[in-house]
Amino acid sequence: MALMLGQHVVDPPVVLAPMAGITNVAYRQLCREQGAGIYVCEMITTVALAHRNPKTEKMIRFGPEEQPRSIQLYGVDPVITAKAVRRIVAEDLADHIDLNFGCSVRKITSKGGGSAIPWKRRLFASIVAAAVDNADGLPVTIKMRKGIDDDHLTYVEAGLIAQDVGVKWVALHARTAAQRYSGTADWEAIATLKQALDVPVLGNGDIWEADDALRMVDETGCDGVVVGRGCLGRPWLFADLEAAFRARALGVDRPGPVMPSLGEVAGVMRRHAGLLAEWFTKERDGVTDFRKHVAWYLKGFPVGGELRRAMAMSSSLMELENLLGKLEHDTPFPQSELGLPRGRTNSPGKVFLPEGWLADRDSDEVPEGAELDDSGG
Incomplete structure (x- = not known):
């Protein structure tokens, strides 16, 4: 069954993860020349978009052949999120909106943003609803982590909330914020989320080769994959991914991986x-x-x-x-x-949160100072 994004068929079911300073127009074009899929721009903050920040205005440009145009938004205030989404609709800036709830860096989580937000389930629901309700039919998706740490997991509850609000799919980076980019991704969590939701679930984490993507689908039942660090310095990975998924669909042996001189x-x-x-x-x-x-x-x-x-x-x-x-x-x-990690690797670490953040899960108060006026992470 094909992966759908609104009216768009995503074939192969592969998404380029938004990466700050990486997934600009140039890199997206380079990757699209290798293989089909969805190629997401760098993270755009809702404040910067709503207020027409000059740097952000350049970042939201798309190439003439980019279809669908995919934009990821980061925001913590439902009101500002709604304003940003209304601008996307009114000015035809994109065809797909993804919401970031996976960022784990200190400057984000210490103010209650990124991967800290799903812990505040009412605030999380309000942000997602603000996007969906103002998108005028544009597909809205989310990307998140498992939770803050192993003692504060949120991914199943957050996935169900997002599904009820109306998102088209949920992508899970199968690590907690505390793991950052260390260790191995917990693919069992992707399988758990897939079993819990009716909307498509996409898996993210430790896809270094096309075989990893096929194995993730087999082991978790996920509907598609999100590729981040694995394509750094290797945009031809998308050619491998397209060939692998195409061979599987046709029931034929897949060609070997691209091995450029x-x-x-x-x-x-x-x-x-x-x-x-x-x-x-x-x-x-x-x-x-x-x-x-x-x-x-x-x-x-x-x-x-x-x-x-x-x-x-x-x-x-x-x-x-x-x-x-x-x-x-x-x-x-x-x-x-082949098969080795690329890009950022680090050690697990403490997740810095606003004082008292974990005490009240049902507070929908917008965290002070969490909105950023500059896009790109």
Whole structure:
């Protein structure tokens, strides 16, 4: 059965997770060129959207071929959430609205935002209802974590609340806020949520290869997958995912994973930097933004530290091109990197919350100072 997002068929059932500083127009285009799915923009704060913050105005732009246009909102105030959603509808800014209840960083949770919100079930319900009720038919979805920590799990109750309010699907990052990006994701929690809900459930966490996505579907029964860190420096993962799901649907053997040579990786790097230069309009800004991707692209390849550092300090497309030309283009992809974590990894830690936050689950008071006027996480 196909995964539906309103009137849109999501085939394969794959979603690019919104990642701050990563999933801009350029990176979304790069990934879409590899395979089909839903590609979500960086997190947009409801205050910034409602108040037309200049930085946010640039971040909510979509490429001419992006369909459906998918935007993720972060907000803690139902009134402001409603205002932001009404603007999306009135100005035709997007075709899909996802709500962020998964952010676990201190500056968010310490003010009661992100993954702290579902603990306040009435406030959570009000925020989701504000989005759904003002979306004028646009599909609204949510993404959340299991809970604050193992003693304060909220994912099943929050999923049921969101379903009753009218969301089209629920995506679960199968870690608690306290886990951050450590350890392994609890796929059993995805299965539990799937059994509890009638709306589609998407799983997120530890999808490093297409085989992981298929295994998650098999083990949990989830309706689709959300891919985040696994595609960093590997946008071709979406080609693998499309091929894997297509082969399964046809009942045929799937092809092996995409294993680009270092020369082919260099071509993707060149394309990525060029797209960023176009999006930023100033070449230097685009190439500077590309620097953080260098280590991900070259992970595992036998490239010397001096050349890596030079690429990570390049300031123009010509300089980057010259450096890419120094790579040994025939070098095969390092198979030892397959299936390994990418991007952020850290240790479990204390979740910082407002004083007294855990005492009253039914308070719907909007946390003071939790709204952010700047998008992107």
